Amino acid sequence: MGNLIGQSVKRVEDKRFITGKGNYVDDIKIPGMTYAQIVRSPYAHAKIVKVDTSKAEAHAGVVAVFTGKDFADAGIGGVPCGWQVDFKNGDTMREPPHPILVADKARHVGDGVAIVIAEDRYIAKDASELVEVEYEVLDAVTNPAEAIKEGAPLVHDDIPNNTSFDWELGDKVATDEAFENAHHITTLEFVNQRLIPNAIEPRSAIGLYNEATEEYTLYTSSQNPHLIRLLMCAFVLGIPEHKVRVVSPDVGGGFGSKIHHYTEEVLVIWCSKQINRPVKWTAERNESFMTDCHGRDHVTKAEMAFDEEGMLLGLRINTKANMGAYLSTFAPAVPTYLHGTLLQGLYTTPAIHIDLTAAFTHTNVVDAYRGAGRPEAAFLIERLMDTAAREMNMDPAELRRKNFIPPFDGVEQPGYQTQVALQYDSGNYEGVLNKALELADYKGLREEQKKAREEGRIMGIGFSTYVEACGIAPSALVGALGARAGLYEAANVRVEPTGKVTVFTGSHSHGQGHETTFAQIVADNFGIPLEDVKVVHGDTASVPFGMGTYGSRSLAVGGSAIMLSIEKIKAKGGRIAAHLLECSVDDLEFADGKWTVKGTDKSVGFGDVSLTAYVPHNYPDGEEPGLEFSSFYDPANFTFPFGAHIAVVEIDKETGKVELKRYIAVDDVGNVINPMIVDGQVHGGLAQGIGQALLEGAVYDEAGQLLTGSMLDYTMPRADDFPMFEVDRTVTPCPHNPLGVKGAGETGTIASTPAVVNAVIDALSPMGVKDIRMPMTPERVWKAMHQNGN
Amino acid sequence: MKHSISMTVNGKEYSGEVEPRVLLVHFIRDHLGLTGTHIGCDTTQCGACTILMDGAAIKSCTVFAVQAEGAQITTIEGMASNGELHPLQEGFHEEHGLQCGFCTPGMIMTSVELLNQNPNPTEAEIRHGLEGNYCRCTGYHNIVKAVQYAASKQA
Known part of the structure; x- marks a missing residue:
């Protein structure tokens, strides 16, 4: 008790997971439950001429079959988008309906056409194959840069040039001028390839309707249960919100893919009422590949302008962002306000401009995936920096150092106003770089590289220094930017009569360890043992409200909401204690779980005060009984973690295979509650970012077929793809939230992709290699090695 | 039938x-x-x-x-006996070898065989032995340490 903040406390949630007692949605069995199989379009773009469900309906064990027509007849439009980004000229964002099941046309491989509900999963699958769909296959387009050209096949007949919106940010005139006056310009054109999140738990949902109470329960593997309830009730089905309970129990990883409101959630709820029985749907892995929101997929031209000294003068970006066939929940925000606003990086660049077009294609929807926009921003900035350093014959670390924004703590020195709307809270960018260089023994590494080259080995060193925005966000600000939701967080802290504490948080843990971290905060503040605190999340019936977990916001926003309730409890507890001790509140101090009259040994413990609050026989006049407070925390600003990463690679001369020899990550996430958990978040993020650099990439062919539709075809990192990571930190507290924390969930993903690509290019630069498309597979690397007649 | x-x-x-x-x-x-x-x-x-x-x-x-x-x-x-965790279960807890927990049962069961066949594996042998199991949360770093923990505990 006490001093728990900052300790690597072992996780309290572990035991159920290591003993097989976790409770994931697919583990839940309800009497009378039926199983659903969705019939999905095998074509990327096809007119649905006819759907014949008669054979499926006649199959023994089938309970019901519904099609897109049933939803159209019921007047159910589709799942909504939660963010509006209008055109540069003020025209409204083009936002097509995203049907629950399609009736007229399939617009990507995996679009749902019908649902078969049966007594068990085997029968549902058998019968789904008896649904006869007649398709008229149409031409498809999958690349966003192609999709916006005149004459490209249209995803939605009424949306010209497949353009959802265009958007710009920054000062175009000043930026163009900077390029005119530049001594050196570095240019890269690349694809930040599409990724498939692949949480290991497939998405799953159960709909349960109670005919007597007219109430629904939705169990769903979501990062975001309250928002799912709000969107589904208010914007899709028109069900009164208080009649719906959404439960997201244990959830097996999300990485962004489980933030969004999915059609299957609507399907199981609506169907459960039609058949008056519970309906379960669990994705098969190929459905996860086809329909879990994908990430990235930007086609970009990026340019950087420098003066003679290597000082940055300007950054100019043109990006075509792929939205997929529809607009997913947060999709418009990802390439705009989570990407364009991060283009300052950690440099003093005086002029920045981004021009962006968001395109519909005949592919699955693209939305937030770990980092969401920020990895794309860091990638282009950091690839440009390393390339520019090479072109100008400067050391990549020194070029960065030269251009860093000087340290500012946000208290003595003001926050840093960027050219692209955001104001950074606090930063010490040279500090993380110095620490990383030291940890890596940079000088030694360069010597080793020289020696390796003499021996004919191909070794490279790559940098990435980044800043990101977390803790989304001040609600008023994001509202002005097009968010259709507030982005605060809620918490209820309930002190039970015996002094035990239950915390209800609107954040949702699906691996982040909130049950431990949040308990540490509460136990530390109340001076009680960790085991006296229980954290509850993921149930709209018990948690007051919640905006969910994404964008590394749980601790910065959710933790801050808990802190507000803690302070209210301490204040009220102090008044009760003062009454019991017959003194003034001002005479009391609270420490080690008790209120003590200053300068005396007279004290009353947290447990006694708790009991008094619920048995108020001897009680302050006018004080309400009970010791429980709900709070909503709306942040004053985003938080801005930053860091410096260094990758060391060696490339096999014969095969082109890249081996990651060392990976050094120094991050600054503000204050740290549980270092062990933060390190774990960094490790996992690194794996996904390195995966993008070397292994992962979704591939659609010209007809819109997903060629990487299984774990056999889409390469994810396995245990033997990595060395042990070398992880360290500096601490620059966030000046504007009560815990001084910034968020740690995405740092690794954001920083590692450019670091690894830079290392590979560094290794191959003596061969004249300037760029290699991601993922940098042995084949691509080998070809690049041999392209210049080497 | x-x-x-x-x-x-x-x-x-x-x-x-x-x-x-x-x-x-x-x-x-x-x-x-x-x-x-x-x-x-x-x-x-x-x-x-x-x-x-x-x-x-x-x-x-x-x-x-x-x-x-x-x-x-x-x-x-069936891994814990009489309320006592198996060394691998203990290792995953002690070394923070799990986050969301979904891959964890499979990781632990695979590691049982790994350590049965090779009670004192090197880091590379552990990584090779876990190749058939995906984890998307941990970057495998602490899973490797969890298996090392169990190996030294069982030694």
Whole structure:
């Protein structure tokens, strides 16, 4: 008790997971439950001429079959988008309906056409194959840069040039001028390839309707249960919100893919009422590949302008962002306000401009995936920096150092106003770089590289220094930017009569360890043992409200909401204690779980005060009984973690295979509650970012077929793809939230992709290699090695 | 047509009637109610469904229940004995070898066989031994340390 903040406390949630007692949605069995199989379009773009469900309906064990027509007849439009980004000229964002099941046309491989509900999963699958769909296959387009050209096949007949919106940010005139006056310009054109999140738990949902109470329960593997309830009730089905309970129990990883409101959630709820029985749907892995929101997929031209000294003068970006066939929940925000606003990086660049077009294609929807926009921003900035350093014959670390924004703590020195709307809270960018260089023994590494080259080995060193925005966000600000939701967080802290504490948080843990971290905060503040605190999340019936977990916001926003309730409890507890001790509140101090009259040994413990609050026989006049407070925390600003990463690679001369020899990550996430958990978040993020650099990439062919539709075809990192990571930190507290924390969930993903690509290019630069498309597979690397007649 | 099958799971005798096509993982989860064994991919890629069958780690999504007739099965629920965690379970907890927990049962069951075959593995041997199991949360870093923890504990 006490001093728990900052300790690597072992996780309290572990035991159920290591003993097989976790409770994931697919583990839940309800009497009378039926199983659903969705019939999905095998074509990327096809007119649905006819759907014949008669054979499926006649199959023994089938309970019901519904099609897109049933939803159209019921007047159910589709799942909504939660963010509006209008055109540069003020025209409204083009936002097509995203049907629950399609009736007229399939617009990507995996679009749902019908649902078969049966007594068990085997029968549902058998019968789904008896649904006869007649398709008229149409031409498809999958690349966003192609999709916006005149004459490209249209995803939605009424949306010209497949353009959802265009958007710009920054000062175009000043930026163009900077390029005119530049001594050196570095240019890269690349694809930040599409990724498939692949949480290991497939998405799953159960709909349960109670005919007597007219109430629904939705169990769903979501990062975001309250928002799912709000969107589904208010914007899709028109069900009164208080009649719906959404439960997201244990959830097996999300990485962004489980933030969004999915059609299957609507399907199981609506169907459960039609058949008056519970309906379960669990994705098969190929459905996860086809329909879990994908990430990235930007086609970009990026340019950087420098003066003679290597000082940055300007950054100019043109990006075509792929939205997929529809607009997913947060999709418009990802390439705009989570990407364009991060283009300052950690440099003093005086002029920045981004021009962006968001395109519909005949592919699955693209939305937030770990980092969401920020990895794309860091990638282009950091690839440009390393390339520019090479072109100008400067050391990549020194070029960065030269251009860093000087340290500012946000208290003595003001926050840093960027050219692209955001104001950074606090930063010490040279500090993380110095620490990383030291940890890596940079000088030694360069010597080793020289020696390796003499021996004919191909070794490279790559940098990435980044800043990101977390803790989304001040609600008023994001509202002005097009968010259709507030982005605060809620918490209820309930002190039970015996002094035990239950915390209800609107954040949702699906691996982040909130049950431990949040308990540490509460136990530390109340001076009680960790085991006296229980954290509850993921149930709209018990948690007051919640905006969910994404964008590394749980601790910065959710933790801050808990802190507000803690302070209210301490204040009220102090008044009760003062009454019991017959003194003034001002005479009391609270420490080690008790209120003590200053300068005396007279004290009353947290447990006694708790009991008094619920048995108020001897009680302050006018004080309400009970010791429980709900709070909503709306942040004053985003938080801005930053860091410096260094990758060391060696490339096999014969095969082109890249081996990651060392990976050094120094991050600054503000204050740290549980270092062990933060390190774990960094490790996992690194794996996904390195995966993008070397292994992962979704591939659609010209007809819109997903060629990487299984774990056999889409390469994810396995245990033997990595060395042990070398992880360290500096601490620059966030000046504007009560815990001084910034968020740690995405740092690794954001920083590692450019670091690894830079290392590979560094290794191959003596061969004249300037760029290699991601993922940098042995084949691509080998070809690049041999392209210049080497 | 249904077949009668019986097997020993975590030391207890179970029998049931299944269609020949029912996968062992569905029998374990749906018929026996042992939901600690997870399904991550249905195609033998992810390893979340790994169990021990007659002492060998197998992916139970790729075995029919009828093939397990008479077998000795151990699932994650059978790993702790008398309330005491197996050294691997302890290792995953001590070394923060899990985050969301979904891959964890399969990781632990695979590691049982890994350590049975090689009680004192190098880091590279552990990484190679875990190649058949995906984890998307941990970057494998602390999973490797968890297996090392168990190896030194069992030594």
